[in-house]
Amino acid sequence: MTSVIVSSPYLAPGNKLKRLMLRVIVALLPGTVAYAWLFGPGVIINIILAIIFALAFEGAILRLRAKPVMPHLTDFSAVVAAWLFALCLPMHVPWWLVGVGMGFAMIAGKHLYGGLGFNPFNPAMVGYVVLLISFPREMTAWYLPASVSGATLGVADALAYSFGSADISQWDALSAATPLDQVKTELGQNIPIDEIRQSPLFGAYGGAGWEWVALCWFVGGIYLLATRTIRWHIPVSVLAGVLTLSLIFYLLDPQNHASPLFHLMSGAVVIGAFFIATDPVSAATTDKGRIYYGLLIGMLIYVIRVWGGYPDGVAFAVLLANMCVPLIDYYTQPRVYGEQ
Amino acid sequence: MAKLHHFHGGLVLDGHKAESLTRGLRQASLPQKLILPLRQHIGDYNKPLVGVGQRVLKGETIAACSSLICAAVHASTSGIVSEISQFPVAHPSGQADTCVVIDVDGEDEAASADIVDPGTLAPDEMIQRICRAGIVGLGGAAFPTPPKLSRGKSHGVDTLIINGVECEPYITCDDMLMRNYAAEVIRGCGYLQKILTPRKTLIAIEDNKPEAISAMSQALAAHPLAAAEIIPVPTIYPAGGEKQLIQILTGKEVPHGNLAFDIGLLCQNVGTCAAITRALETGEPLISRIVTCSGDNVVEPGNWEIRLGTPISHLLELAGGYRHGDDAYLVMGGPMMGFALSGDNLPIVKSSNCILVMREETIPHSPGYHDECIRCGKCTEVCPARLLPQQLYWHARARAYERTQEYHLFECIECGCCSAVCPSQIPLVQYYRAAKSEIRAAQKAQFKADRARARFEFREHRLLVKKQRDEERRRLKREALQKKPAQAVDATTFADPVQAALERVRERKKAAQEETR
Numbered sequence: 001m002t003s004v005i006v007s008s009p010y011l012a013p014g015n016k017l018k019r020l021m022l023r024v025i026v027a028l029l030p031g032t033v034a035y036a037w038l039f040g041p042g043v044i045i046n047i048i049l050a051i052i053f054a055l056a057f058e059g060a061i062l063r064l065r066a067k068p069v070m071p072h073l074t075d076f077s078a079v080v081a082a083w084l085f086a087l088c089l090p091m092h093v094p095w096w097l098v099g100v101g102m103g104f105a106m107i108a109g110k111h112l113y114g115g116l117g118f119n120p121f122n123p124a125m126v127g128y129v130v131l132l133i134s135f136p137r138e139m140t141a142w143y144l145p146a147s148v149s150g151a152t153l154g155v156a157d158a159l160a161y162s163f164g165s166a167d168i169s170q171w172d173a174l175s176a177a178t179p180l181d182q183v184k185t186e187l188g189q190n191i192p193i194d195e196i197r198q199s200p201l202f203g204a205y206g207g208a209g210w211e212w213v214a215l216c217w218f219v220g221g222i223y224l225l226a227t228r229t230i231r232w233h234i235p236v237s238v239l240a241g242v243l244t245l246s247l248i249f250y251l252l253d254p255q256n257h258a259s260p261l262f263h264l265m266s267g268a269v270v271i272g273a274f275f276i277a278t279d280p281v282s283a284a285t286t287d288k289g290r291i292y293y294g295l296l297i298g299m300l301i302y303v304i305r306v307w308g309g310y311p312d313g314v315a316f317a318v319l320l321a322n323m324c325v326p327l328i329d330y331y332t333q334p335r336v337y338g339e340q
Numbered sequence: 341m342a343k344l345h346h347f348h349g350g351l352v353l354d355g356h357k358a359e360s361l362t363r364g365l366r367q368a369s370l371p372q373k374l375i376l377p378l379r380q381h382i383g384d385y386n387k388p389l390v391g392v393g394q395r396v397l398k399g400e401t402i403a404a405c406s407s408l409i410c411a412a413v414h415a416s417t418s419g420i421v422s423e424i425s426q427f428p429v430a431h432p433s434g435q436a437d438t439c440v441v442i443d444v445d446g447e448d449e450a451a452s453a454d455i456v457d458p459g460t461l462a463p464d465e466m467i468q469r470i471c472r473a474g475i476v477g478l479g480g481a482a483f484p485t486p487p488k489l490s491r492g493k494s495h496g497v498d499t500l501i502i503n504g505v506e507c508e509p510y511i512t513c514d515d516m517l518m519r520n521y522a523a524e525v526i527r528g529c530g531y532l533q534k535i536l537t538p539r540k541t542l543i544a545i546e547d548n549k550p551e552a553i554s555a556m557s558q559a560l561a562a563h564p565l566a567a568a569e570i571i572p573v574p575t576i577y578p579a580g581g582e583k584q585l586i587q588i589l590t591g592k593e594v595p596h597g598n599l600a601f602d603i604g605l606l607c608q609n610v611g612t613c614a615a616i617t618r619a620l621e622t623g624e625p626l627i628s629r630i631v632t633c634s635g636d637n638v639v640e641p642g643n644w645e646i647r648l649g650t651p652i653s654h655l656l657e658l659a660g661g662y663r664h665g666d667d668a669y670l671v672m673g674g675p676m677m678g679f680a681l682s683g684d685n686l687p688i689v690k691s692s693n694c695i696l697v698m699r700e701e702t703i704p705h706s707p708g709y710h711d712e713c714i715r716c717g718k719c720t721e722v723c724p725a726r727l728l729p730q731q732l733y734w735h736a737r738a739r740a741y742e743r744t745q746e747y748h749l750f751e752c753i754e755c756g757c758c759s760a761v762c763p764s765q766i767p768l769v770q771y772y773r774a775a776k777s778e779i780r781a782a783q784k785a786q787f788k789a790d791r792a793r794a795r796f797e798f799r800e801h802r803l804l805v806k807k808q809r810d811e812e813r814r815r816l817k818r819e820a821l822q823k824k825p826a827q828a829v830d831a832t833t834f835a836d837p838v839q840a841a842l843e844r845v846r847e848r849k850k851a852a853q854e855e856t857r
Contacts, residue, residue: 007773009676338593339748
């Protein structure tokens with residue numbers, strides 16, 4: 001006979017935090033592979049560096065906070081945050097930039113608020129936005145897909161780039177503005193969309209190469225939905241927010257506004273909808289609240305892209321919506337059983 | 341057939357029903373000793389009616405009280421009362437309670453029962469007989485049946501719901517009961533119909549019990565009841581919860597602060613129906629019930645019809661003992677809502693539907709460490725009360741009890757769905773139970789403080805009034821005394837009557853002396 005009294009239920013647990021996080025990583029694989037295939041192995045180096053930094057920072061701060069280290073490091077939440085953060089970076093950035101971003105994400109974005117579960121903002125986006133604001137030159141050096149430039153940096157070159165042992169000006173010919181950036185700049189110069197779209201930067205719907213990566217994020221997102229790792233409310237409403245606003249302006253003035261499909265297939269909308277906005281800790285939790293939260297993100301993405309100072313707005317949109325979460329949750333409580 | 345509705349959330353669980361259904365219903369042997377707690381129901385305390393050393397017969401009332409919400413306790417077999425004292429009983433708190441211990445003599449001699457044809461009884465007489473039989477709701481809550489029936493009768497019942505759902509994993513006692521005593525259950529429904537005169541009667545059975553459904557259908561065909569219907573309901577936990585079953589069958593929700601009969605409904609468990617039949621037809625009070633003994637650490641899981649008061653250790657012996665040594669974890673009730681027992685010396689009581697014997701390693705222990713809530717909302721998806729469990733958890737953890745009440749803490753039915761799906765394995769229900777008891781304790785303390793303040797203020801007031809009255813009396817006395825000296829002056833003018841009398845006597849004596857001279 002044992003005398004340990006535990007409260008019911010007495011069932012072996014079905015869900016595990018670790019399993020949820022692993023599913024997210026699995027869902028990220030097709031997009032990550034496509035990204036590396038089309039844009040070169042730099043992204044893989046960034047992911048590995050980010051994971052190493054994330055685990056190191058998290059381990060250190062857990063020690064400082066006198067919290068159990070191994071259970072937290074092996075819940076894979078830091079790995080997922082690092083992976084998403086690395087996917088937001090340009091393909092080639094110096095190693096210390098990854099370290100600065102990850103340090104800010106883990107320390108200020110996550111543990112100063114109390115660690116996993118207590119952070120009001122998405123840590124990966126906190127790290128990314130800090131870099132975007134603080135290091136604009138490094139953070140806007142994007143490279144072309146192989147289909148456009150004919151070549152991407154190999155593993156050795158990418159490593160040399162990362163660790164600063166190479167003269168990076170030799171690869172200037174391979175770098176270019178992102179399609180979203182191009183659209184924003186040229187629309188500002190009153191060039192009509194049809195003409196802008198003539199550039200080889202653009203593919204059938206979105207940016208060349210980018211649209212394939214977006215499709216792969218979509219596949220990963222469907223996997224997350226099918227395994228019930230996430231629910232439909234946030235991704236569907238983010239996409240609906242982007243599509244609705246872009247459709248309205250596209251129908252009003254198609255020469256000065258990119259099509260809804262272009263907005264969907266460029267930049268970080270799909271990965272944002274399925275992987276970033278769905279971070280449960282910083283998202284709304286009620287069903288209705290999640291729809292408002294997603295719509296807010298979707299619309300903010302469009303607003304920032306079209307009228308804001310940055311070509312893409314997923315990170316800012318997510319952080320702004322994070323701020324509204326307590327309010328959204330409070331006012332969208334479901335009707336309780338028996339409540340009139 | 342009526343259209344079925346859905347309740348929010350719920351879980352499809354691994355039933356584990358087959359283990360205890362392979363061997364059929366068995367009659368448990370008499371133990372050497374019965375331990376009968378005086379209170380085996382929700383409600384007021386009973387007083388013992390027997391003394392130590394007294395011989396009691398099977399079915400004899402050994403404890404009762406005059407309160408309305410109460411159920412008498414009867415001797416489950418014949419024997420000698422050897423002790424009336426505190427024993428550990430099956431209760432989540434693990435506390436001890438007063439029990440009557442009977443040394444069983446093995447003769448199983450029954451007290452004489454007064455048997456009448458139940459058909460001749462008026463509804464109120466039936467309720468009285470059910471009351472004398474000590475019948476409580478056998479679904480698990482053990483609320484005394486007579487007050488429920490009386491209130492249902494006075495409110496008027498539109499639909500009588502008979503609950504044979506039994507949605508918790510492992511438990512099969514109601515399934516066994518319906519397979520073996522379907523006719524008794526149906527006749528019990530008939531008596532309930534006579535008492536409550538409902539417009540219709542719905543007998544709900546989960547669709548994972550086809551044998552029970554067919555046995556009950558045959559019994560209903562053999563003993564037709566007016567407007568009664570057997571309704572298979574989908575197997576989804578917690579379909580057997582009263583509120584959830586009402587929602588499935590009628591689509592209605594019991595409004596906050598109301599009870600089922602406020603919306604014209606009354607639920608009874610199938611076991612209660614069978615006990616009512618037995619009490620009315622044979623005069624036998626509630627002295628036994630069917631108990632499931634199952635789990636992965638018992639040799640021979642099964643169902644036994646067992647006398648109340650039998651120690652759990654006796655049931656475990658019948659079930660072949662522990663399969664994997666005695667690192668066993670004993671739970672009364674099912675795995676979702678049951679509670680851990682402190683030992684196997686506790687008795688089976690009226691509410692004991694199942695004794696679950698688990699291996700220690702299959703129980704998720706709360707090791708003090710659990711992952712943090714990541715607000716994933718899985719708990720919200722499964723909550724049948726449509727609460728926001730993770731918000732409740734935040735506020736309960738922060739001891740922000742007012743906030744927990746704003747989030748309807750007391751609507752939580754403690755079904756355990758949220759804890760079962762939590763990826764961080766947070767014992768959510770434990771937090772809610774703790775918060776509820778803290779709030780109740782605070783309310784109780786507040787009530788006591790209010791009463792104490794009222795008493796204190798009344799005492800102060802009483803003392804003040806007394807003081808004023810005393811002062812008034814003293815003042816009057818003082819005034820009276822001040823007047824007295826003036827009267828005293830007048831008084832000196834009067835002769836002292838005693839002195840005067842003595843004077844007269846002296847004069848008379850003097851006169852007499854002079855005469856004799």
